[in-house]
Amino acid sequence: MERIISVLVENKFGVLARVAGLFSARGYNIESLSVAPTLDPTTSMITIVTGGDERVIEQIMKQLNKVVEVLKVVDMTETSYLDRETALIKVHTRPDHRDEAIRIADIFRAKIVDSSPATYTIEVTGDVDKVEALINMLKPLGIKELIRTGRIAIPREAKLPSRREQQTAKA
């Protein structure tokens, strides 16, 4: 099952290498990774999307907690949370496709942020499903270049069933 793990760390050089090293040394893959300082400039939040069974995740969490510069580790899947990522998509736009591109962007509430005679660059922010769906819609037009930020996540303030509970309920 996919997991989002938020790791609050000291904002110092080498910390990201140590955190990433924990994954690589144990053969765990990182699906996506995002790092930026928090409100307190001495700390950074690392958001890691990874996979693995219960035991693998438990080991990852414990190993992360063991790192001296790691201040807090949260498995978001155990909470109810919002997650977002941003993608910039450069699509080919033949003259007869330019309107279609604009329509698709509108439907997904994406923005066209750059344009050239033969391309549009579309910016989209949302959860993974939305970003994936937009990419799929744009594929027939021809995607020239695509870049994604990796996901960030924040817990919801109101108490709702956790993602894991939601998934179990569905199953």
Place this chain on the structure above:
Amino acid sequence: MKKTGAEIFVECLKEERVKVIFGIPGGVVLKLFDVLHQQKDVEVVLTRHEQGAAHMAEGYAKATGKAGVVLVTSGPGMTNIVTGLADAYMDSIPLVAFTGQVSTNLIGNDAFQEADNVGISRPCTKHNVLVKDVNDLARTIKEAFYIATTGRPGPVLVDIPKDVTTDKAEFKYPEKVNLRGYNPTYEGNKHQIKQAADEIMKAQKPVIYVGGGALFSDAADEILELAEITQIPVNMTLMGLGSFPGTHPLSMGMLGMHGSYCSNMAMHHADLLIAVGARFDDRVTGKLSDFCPEARVIHIDIDPTSIKKNVLAHIPIVGDVKAVLRQMNVLLRSMDGNQKDLKERRRPWRNQIEEWKRAHPLRYHQDDKITKPQYVIDKLFEITKHEGIVATDVGQHQMWAAQYFKGTRPRTFITSGGLGTMGFGLPAALGAQKAYPDRLVMCITSEGSFQMNLQELATAAGHKLPVKIVLLNNGFHGMVRQWQDLFYEGRYASSHLGKIPDFVKLADAYGIYGLRALKPAEVEPVLREGFKHKGPVLMDFHVDPFENCYPMIPAGGAQHEMVLEDPPELRRTQRSGAAKKKAEEGEGVLPA
């Protein structure tokens, strides 16, 4: 008044009450050595190779429980200690390694003797830091010692660029450390401890399984108390040897791949396992799916990552072993109104264990022609009455040393367990001897391991460290040969060493007393003569090159599937002399 980085460095060592450091100078650490040279509080042991320095610091740390300190230069100086760091990391040995680094303005320029010390050491240290500003130096050193010695101990590397050693700053040693991300748990959860105590009282066939964590926690007394009040038999991992007296009637000796038959059988049939500062290493568990099939598991460890890593723990207790056992013992005493009843209740289990002990004790057959390696170790312990500190290398001799070791005191068996580093023994013994100049320190080694760090004989001679080296010379990488015999149809691929130096002459070249025993009858006289000598001694025992180490759980086997002796077909090939002949082709196994 402001001090240079080098002066601050030495002041910090004094504040940490460091008496001795091990290392080798080089370009970027000249200033550090220069300041060390001008004071008397911290002694520098100049080793002959940086790997030797790291293992000496490990030996020192294992024998004393204090952090071992290493100081080496940048580039090759640092890369040479990597094996020592990895070894210390695996075996949780508190080490503080100071490495030189090129000046901050040159970092990343591929400067002379530059290496990414922090990057290289990251996966094999508990923590590491590059100090870029002299104002951070004292605090970083304080933190390094704190991190290395607290929680689950481990190696910490501090990388010091050359300009930081010459830059100046006000020196003030911090009184305490303030690390918001590092708070080891010492006190165990009360509820969990109570639950564990209940299980212990209920169990019919309990076993205590002690690992190296018990030694770092200084919990030998508490383990003895636990075993005695509950009448539960104890076995130890390789790293745990010494935490419980080997001579005690409740001791089952070592468990695992080459552990005693009764230890492993007891584990397999136990209904309750009390794991104390151990990490369920694969050499202990054997086949995981068949490990302790009937047992509930209580796991006490200071490192949460050790718990449920390999084996499910029904009652996990995160905390310092000593603190947890203290609480638990108090609880158990209050619960146990009737010691006699408990003794009675545990009797069938004790009897069963005695039966296993009697059925397959450790054994070997010594004739008058060729010395059995076990015989040498047996005699060695007989002569020394299991007193003194033993450091070993890695391989067959290590397992034999562990099997026959019946030491009663903690921190007297020093060996490379997790990483299995050949070449560990001699420097580790020297480090222990440096810590305790007046105690008997032995190094049990073999010709294969010994040759991996024999340059440290010069350190032994130079510092007059009277280590007694017992070298079991079988002409082979013995454990490799054993596996080739058992699993590779006797094809001795690169396990026969061929040309072996004359160790007596070698010792002589270093100014060390050398002795040799070719025959069984010479073993005891050589040991007695060697142990009488005041300085360092190298004793070269020529032993049976084809002796195998038993009992053994073959890799991937379960604990109750121990092999107790050579399979008949193997003995046949050896009897036919085919294997022997093969080994003797060319340069011969043993000198005449």
